[in-house]
């Protein structure tokens with residue numbers, strides 16, 4: 001079975017102040033099947049090299065946007081990246097099928113709690129609903145969309161010791177994607193990839209039971 005190559009495009013405009021995304025990105029850098037790109041470090045003036053970015057896309061099977069949620073969306077550089085890189089004739093339109101069949105995932109951190117991200121909650125909508133433009137962009141470009149892997153309550157995650165479990169889910173996600181072990185159709189029925197991973201019948205537990213036994217995993221508490 002062929003193993004997938006993963007591209008992580010990371011966007012954080014003030015990485016020196018990051019508690020959550022810095023270690024998440026650091027972990028991604030440790031996998032030899034992951035190309036991890038710090039977009040703000042590479043393009044501090046947002047002067048994105050379109051050719052380089054398109055070549056990167058072509059060289060990978062899985063594309064991940066990693067970012068802290070800013071105003072219910074991505075930091076600015078990721079919007080600029082989409083506007084410039086996803087060109088007509090490359091990503092969509094006539095002969096624009098270069099992304100077809102790839103998989104797309106957002107790996108995000110949210111300041112808000114999981115309770116805030118629902119109808120009637122502080123933010124009214126789920127993260128999946130708020131990321132509809134990204135979901136439709138994936139559909140439009142022929143990519144398989146996965147619901148966002150989300151660390152809620154990101155600003156208290158370190159103090160409340162919730163970061164290690166999230167990092168565990170992140171590394172397992174990267175492993176599973178690499179091995180082609182994520183059931184994309186089934187994952188689509190969940191609001192977040194975390195829900196898919198912790199679902200009893202599939203996801204992380206089943207994946208680990210094949211390798212390290214089912215007792216190694218704690219339950220994630222996103223509150």
Ligand SMILES: Cc1cc2nc3c(=O)[nH]c(=O)nc-3n(C[C@H](O)[C@H](O)[C@H](O)COP(=O)(O)O)c2cc1C
Pocket residue numbers: 012017018019020021022068069070071072073109110111112154155
């Ligand atoms: C400009 C700005 C906008 C933000 N908007 C949101 C938001 O819409 N929803 C949310 O849950 N958190 C929001 N936050 C909080 C960030 O998501 C949070 O600080 C980040 O996930 C923490 O990750 P870090 O430790 O890597 O910086 C915002 C933060 C900033 C600075």
